[in-house]
Amino acid sequence: MASERTFPKAIGSLEEVFNHLDAFYAAEAIETGPAMSLSLVVEELFTNLVKYNTASRNPILVRLGRENGRVRIELVDHDVDRFDPATLPEVDVNAPMSERTPGGLGLHLVRAIVDHISFEYEDRVMRIVVVKNVERADV
Amino acid sequence: MFDIKRADDGTVKLIGRFDAAQVEARRAEFEALSGSCVLDLAELDYVSSAGLGLLFATLKRLTESGATLKLINLKPHIRELFQIAGFDRIFAIE
Numbered sequence: 001m002a003s004e005r006t007f008p009k010a011i012g013s014l015e016e017v018f019n020h021l022d023a024f025y026a027a028e029a030i031e032t033g034p035a036m037s038l039s040l041v042v043e044e045l046f047t048n049l050v051k052y053n054t055a056s057r058n059p060i061l062v063r064l065g066r067e068n069g070r071v072r073i074e075l076v077d078h079d080v081d082r083f084d085p086a087t088l089p090e091v092d093v094n095a096p097m098s099e100r101t102p103g104g105l106g107l108h109l110v111r112a113i114v115d116h117i118s119f120e121y122e123d124r125v126m127r128i129v130v131v132k133n134v135e136r137a138d139v
Numbered sequence: 140m141f142d143i144k145r146a147d148d149g150t151v152k153l154i155g156r157f158d159a160a161q162v163e164a165r166r167a168e169f170e171a172l173s174g175s176c177v178l179d180l181a182e183l184d185y186v187s188s189a190g191l192g193l194l195f196a197t198l199k200r201l202t203e204s205g206a207t208l209k210l211i212n213l214k215p216h217i218r219e220l221f222q223i224a225g226f227d228r229i230f231a232i233e
Binding site: 012036043047093 | 156160163184191192196198216225
């Protein structure tokens with residue numbers, strides 16, 4: 001099953017985003033563990049678009065699909081300036097408390113969870129694609 | 140849904156889904172915590188980087204004031220997130 005929907009570009013949209021995801025998990029019989037991980041990935045990516053792609057307030061498209069044992073999630077943000085999340089500073093997870101800052105943690109978690117992530121930017125459209133195997137028992 | 144409840148013994152319970160929207164809505168309650176605190180995460184189902192960031196800011200503030208913050212009863216997937224974030228080496232976790 002493929003499913004897609006747009007959401008206003010605002011942190012306040014998260015509850016509706018989660019509802020959309022929960023309906024997808026139920027339809028695809030995705031277990032709680034992988035579902036939690038996927039929700040975390042979508043929240044981190046969605047909130048990054050809200051925080052950093054401020055050139056437009058166009059809604060964000062969230063597209064969900066499953067092929068065999070893998071879930072593919074795509075977030076599309078229209079009419080925005082180029083923003084490459086790869087340019088965000090890497091988190092030093094070994095740093096002591098005095099040197100830790102909150103920035104970049106979300107993308108660090110996403111990279112640890114998904115099996116594939118790609119960022120594309122063309123004609124002022126940003127597209128983020130993540131793929132996760134949901135039939136393996138991990139985060 | 141996310142909720143914060145204080146138990147009779149002073150322990151603060153975090154319940155439900157602690158996402159970025161809830162961080163914005165409940166930040167003041169974390170900023171009001173003072174003295175040494177124990178956070179019980181037994182009923183915390185979900186936390187994102189926004190929630191982790193607020194917990195970290197709370198830990199840092201309390202530590203700088205000479206107090207402590209301890210986390211107890213983390214579910215396995217929440218504990219794993221703390222490990223991925225490197226927070227298992229920063230927070231006191233039981």
